[in-house]
Amino acid sequence: MNQLTNHHPASFRDPSGFIYEQDGLVYRFVSTLYQTDYDLLIGSGLADSLVKQKLLLPFIELNENHTHRNDWYKTLQPKQIPFFTYAWEWSFDQLKDAALTTLAVCKNSLQKGMILKDATHTNTQFVDGSAKLIDTLSFEKYEEGEQWVAYRQFCECFLNPLLIATHRGMEVHKLMLAYPDGVPVGLTAQLLPYKTKFNPSVYLHVHLHAKIAGKSVKEGKTKRKVTQKNIEQILQSLLDLIQSLKLPVKKTVWNNYYDETILSESYLTEKKRTVSSLLSTLNYTSVIDLGANEGEFSLLCNREALVVSADFDSDCIDSFYRLIKEQKLKNIVPVVVDLTYPTPGMGWMNKERPALFSRKKFDVCLALALVHHLAIAKNISFAQLAEFFAEICDELIIEFVPKTDPKIEEMLKWREDVFSDYNENELEKAFSPLYSLAQKLPVTGSQRVLYYFQKN
Amino acid sequence: MIHLLYLDPGSGSYLIQVIIAAVLGVIFYFKSGWNWIKSFFVKTPPKTEEEKNESVD
Numbered sequence: 001m002n003q004l005t006n007h008h009p010a011s012f013r014d015p016s017g018f019i020y021e022q023d024g025l026v027y028r029f030v031s032t033l034y035q036t037d038y039d040l041l042i043g044s045g046l047a048d049s050l051v052k053q054k055l056l057l058p059f060i061e062l063n064e065n066h067t068h069r070n071d072w073y074k075t076l077q078p079k080q081i082p083f084f085t086y087a088w089e090w091s092f093d094q095l096k097d098a099a100l101t102t103l104a105v106c107k108n109s110l111q112k113g114m115i116l117k118d119a120t121h122t123n124t125q126f127v128d129g130s131a132k133l134i135d136t137l138s139f140e141k142y143e144e145g146e147q148w149v150a151y152r153q154f155c156e157c158f159l160n161p162l163l164i165a166t167h168r169g170m171e172v173h174k175l176m177l178a179y180p181d182g183v184p185v186g187l188t189a190q191l192l193p194y195k196t197k198f199n200p201s202v203y204l205h206v207h208l209h210a211k212i213a214g215k216s217v218k219e220g221k222t223k224r225k226v227t228q229k230n231i232e233q234i235l236q237s238l239l240d241l242i243q244s245l246k247l248p249v250k251k252t253v254w255n256n257y258y259d260e261t262i263l264s265e266s267y268l269t270e271k272k273r274t275v276s277s278l279l280s281t282l283n284y285t286s287v288i289d290l291g292a293n294e295g296e297f298s299l300l301c302n303r304e305a306l307v308v309s310a311d312f313d314s315d316c317i318d319s320f321y322r323l324i325k326e327q328k329l330k331n332i333v334p335v336v337v338d339l340t341y342p343t344p345g346m347g348w349m350n351k352e353r354p355a356l357f358s359r360k361k362f363d364v365c366l367a368l369a370l371v372h373h374l375a376i377a378k379n380i381s382f383a384q385l386a387e388f389f390a391e392i393c394d395e396l397i398i399e400f401v402p403k404t405d406p407k408i409e410e411m412l413k414w415r416e417d418v419f420s421d422y423n424e425n426e427l428e429k430a431f432s433p434l435y436s437l438a439q440k441l442p443v444t445g446s447q448r449v450l451y452y453f454q455k456n
Numbered sequence: 457m458i459h460l461l462y463l464d465p466g467s468g469s470y471l472i473q474v475i476i477a478a479v480l481g482v483i484f485y486f487k488s489g490w491n492w493i494k495s496f497f498v499k500t501p502p503k504t505e506e507e508k509n510e511s512v513d
Contacts, residue, residue: 147470200483204476212472226470230477237480 009351014118016137022066026081028059028136029067030074037114037140038074044112046139055105057081057127057134076136079127082286082306082333083360086353087121087157088177089335089343091318092165092247094131095172097325098124099158101131103239106148110228110235115142119154121176122353129330145225148234152213155205156182159242163202164191166245171314173336180346180353186210201241250315266445268296271399274441274450275368276300278397284363288392290339291370295320295332298366303331308362312338339370340378357392365393368450371427372401376411376419382430389453390434396453400427405447424449 008026011019016034020027030038041047050056059078066075087095098121106116116138123135148154160183161175168191175183189210196202275297285305289298292309294316301307311317314336321334335356337343343356367389374380389396401408403422428437435453442449 147473149469151473152469200479204479208475209472212475213469224474224478226473226477230473230481233480233484234473234476237476 009349010122010347010353012348014135014137020067026078027062027066028076028078029069029072030076030137031071032073033071034137035073038137040112040114040141041136041139044114046109046112046114047136049112050105050108050133053104053108054128054130055101055108055133056136057125057132059136078134078136081125081127081134083308084354085126085333085335086176086343086346087161088173088180088346089337089356090121090173090176091314091321091334091336092162092172093318093321093325094126094334095121095158095176096162096242096245097131099154099162099242100239101133102154102158103235103242105133107232107235107239109139110142110232113142114139115146115148115231117149119150119157120182121157126333129324129328129332142228144228147226148231151234152185152209153182154238155185155209156188158182159205159238160185160188162242162245163196163206164188165247167192167196169248169250171336173314177343185213201237205238205241247315247318264445267443267448270444270446271368271448271450272296272300274443275366275397278439278441278450278452279364282364282395284395286360286362287364287366288362289366289368291367291373292316292320292334293369295323295334297368298332299329301331301364301366303329305331305363307332308360309334310337310339312336339374340380362393364395364397365389367396367398369399369401369407371398372405372408372411372422375422376408382421382427386431386434390455394455396435396451396455398451398453399443400424400449400451402447402449427451 008019008021015031016037017028017030020029047056051058057078059076062075062077064075065072087098090098101124102116102119106119109115117140118135118138123133123138124131125134126132127134156179161172161179164170164175164183165172185206189207192202192206197207279300279302284302287298287301287305287307289295289301289307289309292298292311293313295309298307298309298320309317309320309332311320311334317334317336324332324334337356343353345351345355345358346353371385374385375382389398402424403409403412403417403419431437431451431453433456435455437451438454439452440449441452
């Protein structure tokens with residue numbers, strides 16, 4: 001058996017097949033071990049129907065064994081995913097939609113005599129504006145009397161964090177970062193308020209589940225069998241419960257940032273106009289918008305280009321995600337990221353789930369109303385910033401906010417001003433070894449300046 | 457079953473699904489019973505012409 005060197009480091013758990021890369025494209029190897037289930041997935045029309053419903057990532061079959069392994073059955077070429085994101089970078093609604101997709105896929109599968117054997121969030125990605133299952137090998141034939149083997153995994157990966165976020169206001173991405181394989185049911189039962197015990201669905205799926213989870217029970221000992229109808233009822237109950245979950249409304253410093261009176265209307269219009277005309281002169285296929293807020297500037301980018309909109313405020317990303325869903329925008333991928341603590345490489349050998357900024361290099365980076373937060377609130381020098389941008393993008397549009405700006409005056413009100421180097425000259429000097437200044441444009445209606453830099 | 461090679465569903469998982477299924481079954485039973493009782497007291501509005509046509513299709 002040949003060992004592949006380009007075998008994807010995240011694809012080792014399921015013996016049915018694996019993902020590998022060849023000539024810049026991602027393929028899926030399907031093993032003969034999975035032959036029966038694969039034939040049922042295709043033959044029953046399930047795969048086709050799920051792809052049509054936009055619940056499963058489209059793929060094509062290739063009759064070519066790149067790997068030369070003798071357990072080869074099929075090679076699949078899935079639609080290539082432009083940018084991978086993980087549950088620890090998702091907002092509440094993103095996790096909720098990923099959960100609903102997983103449940104919908106499972107419900108559809110049961111109707112065709114199959115079931116999902118895996119229900120982890122890492123099997124779902126946001127592609128073309130909606131959450132899709134990407135793991136074609138997660139399906140298996142359902143035999144009457146069998147349980148839903150991924151039930152607990154589903155609860156821990158989706159239901160539990162969504163419930164904790166709803167009742168305790170914790171952000172789902174932080175929960176998922178702490179518990180990448182899902183929030184344990186026992187912990188969830190302890191974290192949820194007492195009143196949730198009176199909600200029949202929460203009681204069953206969390207509180208009772210926690211009580212029973214640790215018990216050792218042999219299948220033969222229970223007289224009753226789980227039937228397909230039972231699993232359908234469990235799925236429906238999970239669907240109803242998750243659909244009813246909503247985040248409590250709260251106002252952060254960041255949502256409505258651009259509506260605040262401190263920044264004048266003309267400033268925003270002018271900034272949008274300048275950025276928009278600058279972008280229209282550039283040739284790009286990918287953009288990362290850092291400090292995207294509610295995505296006002298991500299929306300100005302070319303609709304053919306991949307746009308990754310990152311902000312550390314999960315409420316902003318959540319409302320932007322709802323907007324792109326409403327407007328059916330397919331090119332934008334919103335992520336919740338704290339730039340001072342970007343997602344590290346995670347999982348086995350730190351390679352299973354790669355660090356955020358190692359996933360892709362972008363043509364353009366937008367960093368509007370961001371640099372002053374990093375420089376003043378986080379004490380990051382201009383030289384460090386230049387080094388960071390040079391690692392992630394070729395062209396850079398950044399906004400410089402001078403010390404005399406009301407926002408900065410507010411930031412420095414209660415602390416000592418130790419930022420003597422914080423001015424336009426120092427910024428230009430710090431960026432010059434890595435970037436050439438192509439344009440410098442003042443933003444009318446403010447004292448702010450927009451820089452357009454090109455990498456040397 | 458391939459999945460058992462690498463995914464541990466948890467020993468209590470089968471039992472909880474049996475219990476949830478039973479409870480949901482009971483709820484469903486009562487709900488349909490309640491709807492049956494309700495149907496004696498709540499007059500269902502007569503079908504409109506459109507709905508009649510739909511049911512013929």
